[in-house]
Amino acid sequence: MKLASYADGSRDGHLVVVSRDLTQAHYATGIATRLQQVLDDWGFLAPQLEDLAVQLNHGKLRHAFAFEPDKCLAPLPRAFGWAVVDGEGGIRRDAGHFAPPHQPLRAPAMGEAVLAGLTGDLSAASDAPAALDALRLLTLAVDWRVAGELVATQAAPLAVTPGELGEGWNAGRLQARLVALHNGSKREPRDVSAEPGDALARVARLRALRAGQVVGASLGALDVALAAGDSLHLDLKTADGNTCFGAIDLELPAA
Known part of the structure; x- marks a missing residue:
């Protein structure tokens, strides 16, 4: 759903x-x-x-x-926590406030795309299969940073059950294509892959997670340099071209 x-x-x-x-x-x-x-x-x-x-x-x-x-806010605007697992297995944590998919950025920032998993209760030291069982919904998020400091986390409009992803979801892994339009011009699409169960298990290694926490698996930095007055459209799509979670659309105010 x-x-x-x-x-x-x-x-x-x-x-x-x-x-x-x-x-x-x-x-x-x-x-x-x-x-x-x-x-x-x-x-x-x-x-x-x-x-x-x-x-x-x-x-x-x-x-x-x-x-x-x-008309959408983020699917879960106020989570009980936000943790992102990067490509090296490092964990970054934040309070878990998610901006709507169309909220403008106040200043140019560097973005990192993240597959975000909304979890149910998960015991500490759970393994990846148990963590995957606790995964409830998925969405796309972007962490925006200025000079290395997190200034906003923006979420796509939809949170979906993994089964809704069709062929894009296989054995606990999302395989999709990240599509970006910068000022209306299409950038080179990028194939991405992530296993949210592994990310959940890593975050739960030392402490339990409660229902409503969000854990992300990094999909890598966005290769887009934003400037004042720019617009950006981001969408994760399955192989058949269908959107996974709806698009994130943002604009930066003109100088």
Whole structure:
């Protein structure tokens, strides 16, 4: 299933289920209003959301409406923590505040793409298979840094269950293509691969994780130099060209 959090004036937004083709959405009211509620009680609430998604995909919901990515916050705007595992196995931690997919950057920054896994409860010292069992949802995130300091973490509009990724998900590994448009010009796409279960197990090596923490596997630095007035469109796509998590679109104010 595909989930998003619509802006409603609150800090966490309102949970919606999104159709597989990204054309329709439906509020999850009556099941849960916030994604954190679902992560806290996944075994009970997730099957109900799955049923809602099936009905939505078959056009059986009277109150469905057109999905508008511009209305989305990050799927989980306030996580219980954000940790990124880099290519060498090092771990960086942050508070876990995620900006919307369309929030402008205040200044030019260097970006790092990350496959972000939203987790359920995970015991300390869990191995990779156990960590993969605790993985609930995936999304795309970008850490933005100025002079090495993290200034923002931006998330794509959708958090999806791994099964929604089709051929892009195989044996606990995501294989996809990172597509970037810089000022409307397409950059050379880059094939990326990540195993979020391994990243979760590494972060949980010394301490337990609680439902609602987010752990990322680095997909590498973005090879884009941003300047004032620039725009950037980022999207992870499967081999068949379908978006994995919706696009991150940002602009920098003109000088």
